[in-house]
Amino acid sequence: MTEEWLLDRSSTIPLFQQICDRIVEKIRNGEWPVGTKIPTQRELARRFGVNRSTIVYALDELTADGLIQSRVGHGTVVVNNTWNVIASSRSHDWGRYVAAGAHQPNHQWIQIINKAEEDKAILRLGTGEPSPDLLPAHTMLHSLQSRGDVLSLSYSEPRGSLRLREALSRYLLSKGIKAAPSSILIVSGALQALQLISLGLLREGSTILTESPSYLNSIHVVQSTGVRPCGMPMDKEGLIAGRIGPMKRQTDAAMLYTIPTFHNPTGCLMSASRREELMRVCMHERLPVVEDDVYGDLWLDASPPAPLKSLDREGLVLYIGSMSKSLGPGLRLGWVVAPEPVIDRLSDIKMQTDYGTSALSQYAVAEWLETGLYDKHLAGLREELRRRRNHMSTLLDRYMQSYAEWSLPQGGFYIWLRILLPLSVRKLFELALKEGILLHPGSVYDPGLGEPYLRLSYAYASFEGMEHGISRLAALIFQLGGKQ
Amino acid sequence: MTEEWLLDRSSTIPLFQQICDRIVEKIRNGEWPVGTKIPTQRELARRFGVNRSTIVYALDELTADGLIQSRVGHGTVVVNNTWNVIASSRSHDWGRYVAAGAHQPNHQWIQIINKAEEDKAILRLGTGEPSPDLLPAHTMLHSLQSRGDVLSLSYSEPRGSLRLREALSRYLLSKGIKAAPSSILIVSGALQALQLISLGLLREGSTILTESPSYLNSIHVVQSTGVRPCGMPMDKEGLIAGRIGPMKRQTDAAMLYTIPTFHNPTGCLMSASRREELMRVCMHERLPVVEDDVYGDLWLDASPPAPLKSLDREGLVLYIGSMSKSLGPGLRLGWVVAPEPVIDRLSDIKMQTDYGTSALSQYAVAEWLETGLYDKHLAGLREELRRRRNHMSTLLDRYMQSYAEWSLPQGGFYIWLRILLPLSVRKLFELALKEGILLHPGSVYDPGLGEPYLRLSYAYASFEGMEHGISRLAALIFQLGGKQ
Structure with missing residues (x-):
C-alpha cells in the first residue's frame, strides 16, 4: 500500500x-x-x-x-x-x-493487462519482459562508477552519443552488419523506433505487411498515425516469401515489418534460405523492410542466421535493435540502423519528440558493450532462459498434452499455444485473472484469429509460478472446453 | 574527428x-x-x-x-x-x-541551430541549455552507488516510478502544489509532455493560445498534430489576462499555454496579481491551462510567486516541470501534474510511445530529491547563474547601449534583445555563424515579429566567450545596421 x-x-x-x-x-x-x-x-x-x-x-x-x-x-x-x-x-x-485527442487509446486487452501488471502478486504467464531476477540491477549501478569523467548530462547530439554509436557499430559487425556510427540512431526503445518510422516515412492510409499473427497488432503506435497492418501467412520457416509480391501489389503496401528471429508471438525462427528469398523478393518489389531484431541475442540452442540487414546491399532494410529484452526494459534504449537520409529524417523527428534518449542509459549501455560486461551477462542470461524454457516444456508435456499444440522455440521468450478445445479465450482470460493468473490472448496479436491461442512466456514467472500457472490453465481449459 | x-x-x-x-x-x-x-x-x-x-x-x-x-x-x-x-x-x-511522413520537419532555423551545436568549438550565445560546467556529472555517477537494491531495470508502471512520484509530491508541496503520486506522470522531458497533451487531448485544427513570442513557436511537436498556436500580447507582468476571454471566444481556443516564470524567450516573470487574474479569467472561460514551469527553480534574486497550479481549485491546470534546465538535459526527465482522468489518458499514450522513461534517470532524480543533493546543487547553480547574468548585463551595458534594448531577468536563462538598428536578422545570423558565433533569432519564437530580436542566454558561454560574443555581435549590428 x-x-x-x-x-x-x-x-x-x-x-x-x-x-x-x-x-x-x-x-x-x-x-x-x-x-x-x-x-x-x-x-x-x-x-x-x-x-x-x-x-x-x-x-x-x-x-x-x-x-x-x-x-x-x-x-x-x-x-x-x-x-x-x-x-x-x-x-x-x-x-x-x-x-x-487524435491518438487512439491502447488496445483494450493491453490496457487491462497493463493495469493487472501493476499488481506485484499477479502471476504473469505471457508477459513480454524478462523477470527482474534476470536483470543485473546491482552490477549496473556498480559499473557506472568506473569512469566519471566521460558522462555528459547535456543534450546529446541528434543521433545519440557518439561513444555509444561507435560501440554499437562494433557490436553490429559481429552480426554481419556493417554500419558506421552515422548510420545509427539511438532511440528510447524499439517502440519509439516504430513511432518515428510511422511518423517520418509513412503516409496516412499506408499499408504495412507483417506476419500474421504479429506483435504489430498489439501496439497502436503505427495505427495511430493512420497506417494499417496487413497480415501475411507464415510457415515453420517464417513469412512465406512468395506471397509478398502479390500482396504488395494488391494492397500497394509501403513497407514490410518482420521479426525474423524468435518472432513475437510465435517464437518462429526464419531459416537462412528463407531470409535470402525474402530479401530477393523485397529487392525485386522495391519493398522496404523493417527488421525488428530485439530477440536476436537471446538464442538458446545455436546462434541464429545473420539478420536480413546483413544481406541488404541496397539500403532497403531499416534494422531495429534494443536492450529491453536482454539487459533491461527500464533502460529504454534501442537503435535503428538505416541509410543516412532516413536516419536524418528520423533523428529530426526524435529531436522534436523527446530531445534524445537518457544520457545515463546511453552511458550505461556504452560501458557494458565496451567492457564486455554485456557479453558476460548474455551468457548467463541464455543459460537461465534455457533452463526456464526446458522447464515450461516439461510442464506443457505434463499438463497440456491433450488440450493444446505448440512448438518449442530456439530462443526469445515465447511459446504460441494453440488450444484444441473450443472455448472463449475471453472467458479463459477472465477466469484466470480471478485466480491471479495473467494471460496474453492470441487475438491481441491477430484480431482475426479463428481459433483459441495464447502467448506464453517462460521469461518471467518463477519455476513454481510456471507449474502452478500451467496446471491451473489446463484445469480451466478443461472446465471451459468441456462445457461446450 | x-x-x-x-x-x-x-x-x-x-x-x-x-x-x-x-x-x-x-x-x-x-x-x-x-x-x-x-x-x-x-x-x-x-x-x-x-x-x-x-x-x-x-x-x-x-x-x-x-x-x-x-x-x-x-x-x-x-x-x-x-x-x-x-x-x-x-x-x-x-x-x-x-x-x-505526416510529421513536419523541424523549424528550418532550428535544424541549422541543431547542426551547428554539434560543433564543439561554436560559441553559443542563445542556447537553451546550461553549460556542461554547471551540471554535476561526476557527483551524479557517484550518487548512484549508494543503494543498489532499489533500482529496478524492469518496465516501470505507466505513470513512472512510485518512489520518484512520492519524492516529487513532497517537492511540489514546497511550491504550494498539492499533488498525490497518482496525479503525477513521469515523462521524458517537458517536450514529451507537450506531445502527449497534443496527441491525447487536442483535436486536429484546435487553437492553443500562448504568449507572443513563445517557445511553442520554436518547436513543431504541437503543430505536427494539427494544433495551431495563436499569439497573445504580454506586458511587464506577463500575459495580458483581459485579452484572454475575447481571444478565446474569437478563436474557439481549446487551451492556453504559458510559461509564467522566467518566460522563454523573454525572461518575463508573471506577477502574483496577474497570476490570480489569469486564473480567474481561465476559470470563468473554462479554458484549460498548460503551465510550463521548467525554469521555476532557477530564480536568482527572490523566490517567484507560487505557480498557477497552486491557485487551481478546479483541475484546470496541467502543470509541467523538468530537470533539464537545472540538473541536466541529458536525464530526459520531466513530469506532468494533472487531474487523474487526464493522467490516465496521457500515461496510456506514453505507454504506447516509449513504454516509460529511463529507469536510471528516474532512480537518479529520486535519489537527488530524497537526499537533498538536488537542493544543494540548486543553491550552487543559482549562485553561478547570478554571476553569469550580472556579467552579461555588464557586457550589454558596455557594448550594446546604443544598439539595443533589454530587461534584466530575475531568473532562468534568457535576455530578450531588441535591436534598435534596422537590419536583417538572417544576415546577422549568417555573419555571426561564419565567425563561429551561434545566435537564436527572435523570429524562431514569433514568425510575425516586425522588428529584429535575439534571444540571448547567459547560461552556456564562458565569461570570455560572452565578452567576445557580445562585442562581436555589437560590431556586426553596427556593420549591418549602418548599411541601411
Whole structure:
C-alpha cells in the first residue's frame, strides 16, 4: 500500500472519517475534478486496506454532502467541489478533451493487462519482459562508477552519443552488419523506433505487411498515425516469401515489418534460405523492410542466421535493435540502423519528440558493450532462459498434452499455444485473472484469429509460478472446453 | 574527428584512394543508397581532415566509375552501386518516403541551430541549455552507488516510478502544489509532455493560445498534430489576462499555454496579481491551462510567486516541470501534474510511445530529491547563474547601449534583445555563424515579429566567450545596421 492511501490506525479520528477527508482533499485539489468517476467500492477498500462496509459508510457521507453521486450504469461520480457548491457545472470536465485527442487509446486487452501488471502478486504467464531476477540491477549501478569523467548530462547530439554509436557499430559487425556510427540512431526503445518510422516515412492510409499473427497488432503506435497492418501467412520457416509480391501489389503496401528471429508471438525462427528469398523478393518489389531484431541475442540452442540487414546491399532494410529484452526494459534504449537520409529524417523527428534518449542509459549501455560486461551477462542470461524454457516444456508435456499444440522455440521468450478445445479465450482470460493468473490472448496479436491461442512466456514467472500457472490453465481449459 | 572518418596517414595507400574506398563502402553498405546527396566537398574535407583538392580528386575517380554524379543545383548524388552497375534505378530511393511522413520537419532555423551545436568549438550565445560546467556529472555517477537494491531495470508502471512520484509530491508541496503520486506522470522531458497533451487531448485544427513570442513557436511537436498556436500580447507582468476571454471566444481556443516564470524567450516573470487574474479569467472561460514551469527553480534574486497550479481549485491546470534546465538535459526527465482522468489518458499514450522513461534517470532524480543533493546543487547553480547574468548585463551595458534594448531577468536563462538598428536578422545570423558565433533569432519564437530580436542566454558561454560574443555581435549590428 502506498503513502497516498495509508490511514492512521492509531488516530482517534474514525477510519471512515479519514477516508472522507482524503477523498474531499482529492476533489479539492482538482485531482478528482467534477465529472471524475471514482474507483469502485471494492477498489477503494483494497487501496485503503479496509472493509467494504467502511467505504460504503464514507461514500454515504460524501453523497449526503452533495460531493458525489451514484449514477446507474456509471458508477460513482464527483458532482461538486467545496469551492463551487452552488455552481457544479463550473468545474472542469476533462471528458470531452480526453475523447478529442487524435491518438487512439491502447488496445483494450493491453490496457487491462497493463493495469493487472501493476499488481506485484499477479502471476504473469505471457508477459513480454524478462523477470527482474534476470536483470543485473546491482552490477549496473556498480559499473557506472568506473569512469566519471566521460558522462555528459547535456543534450546529446541528434543521433545519440557518439561513444555509444561507435560501440554499437562494433557490436553490429559481429552480426554481419556493417554500419558506421552515422548510420545509427539511438532511440528510447524499439517502440519509439516504430513511432518515428510511422511518423517520418509513412503516409496516412499506408499499408504495412507483417506476419500474421504479429506483435504489430498489439501496439497502436503505427495505427495511430493512420497506417494499417496487413497480415501475411507464415510457415515453420517464417513469412512465406512468395506471397509478398502479390500482396504488395494488391494492397500497394509501403513497407514490410518482420521479426525474423524468435518472432513475437510465435517464437518462429526464419531459416537462412528463407531470409535470402525474402530479401530477393523485397529487392525485386522495391519493398522496404523493417527488421525488428530485439530477440536476436537471446538464442538458446545455436546462434541464429545473420539478420536480413546483413544481406541488404541496397539500403532497403531499416534494422531495429534494443536492450529491453536482454539487459533491461527500464533502460529504454534501442537503435535503428538505416541509410543516412532516413536516419536524418528520423533523428529530426526524435529531436522534436523527446530531445534524445537518457544520457545515463546511453552511458550505461556504452560501458557494458565496451567492457564486455554485456557479453558476460548474455551468457548467463541464455543459460537461465534455457533452463526456464526446458522447464515450461516439461510442464506443457505434463499438463497440456491433450488440450493444446505448440512448438518449442530456439530462443526469445515465447511459446504460441494453440488450444484444441473450443472455448472463449475471453472467458479463459477472465477466469484466470480471478485466480491471479495473467494471460496474453492470441487475438491481441491477430484480431482475426479463428481459433483459441495464447502467448506464453517462460521469461518471467518463477519455476513454481510456471507449474502452478500451467496446471491451473489446463484445469480451466478443461472446465471451459468441456462445457461446450 | 571520429573513427568513421579517420584516415591511415602512415599507409602506402594514397589518401585520395582511402577516401574513395571509404565512400564506396558507404555506398555498398546501403548507408548512402542511390539518390543520396553526399556531403559537400568542403564538408568532406573537414570530416576527413584533408585539403579540398584531395576530395576533388577522389570524387573525380568515383564519378569516372559511374558511382556518383554532380547535378547542377543538386550537389553530388549517388547514382549507382557496385552490385547493380547496370540497373541503377533498382537501388532504393528513400526520398519519396522521407517526404511522405505526416510529421513536419523541424523549424528550418532550428535544424541549422541543431547542426551547428554539434560543433564543439561554436560559441553559443542563445542556447537553451546550461553549460556542461554547471551540471554535476561526476557527483551524479557517484550518487548512484549508494543503494543498489532499489533500482529496478524492469518496465516501470505507466505513470513512472512510485518512489520518484512520492519524492516529487513532497517537492511540489514546497511550491504550494498539492499533488498525490497518482496525479503525477513521469515523462521524458517537458517536450514529451507537450506531445502527449497534443496527441491525447487536442483535436486536429484546435487553437492553443500562448504568449507572443513563445517557445511553442520554436518547436513543431504541437503543430505536427494539427494544433495551431495563436499569439497573445504580454506586458511587464506577463500575459495580458483581459485579452484572454475575447481571444478565446474569437478563436474557439481549446487551451492556453504559458510559461509564467522566467518566460522563454523573454525572461518575463508573471506577477502574483496577474497570476490570480489569469486564473480567474481561465476559470470563468473554462479554458484549460498548460503551465510550463521548467525554469521555476532557477530564480536568482527572490523566490517567484507560487505557480498557477497552486491557485487551481478546479483541475484546470496541467502543470509541467523538468530537470533539464537545472540538473541536466541529458536525464530526459520531466513530469506532468494533472487531474487523474487526464493522467490516465496521457500515461496510456506514453505507454504506447516509449513504454516509460529511463529507469536510471528516474532512480537518479529520486535519489537527488530524497537526499537533498538536488537542493544543494540548486543553491550552487543559482549562485553561478547570478554571476553569469550580472556579467552579461555588464557586457550589454558596455557594448550594446546604443544598439539595443533589454530587461534584466530575475531568473532562468534568457535576455530578450531588441535591436534598435534596422537590419536583417538572417544576415546577422549568417555573419555571426561564419565567425563561429551561434545566435537564436527572435523570429524562431514569433514568425510575425516586425522588428529584429535575439534571444540571448547567459547560461552556456564562458565569461570570455560572452565578452567576445557580445562585442562581436555589437560590431556586426553596427556593420549591418549602418548599411541601411
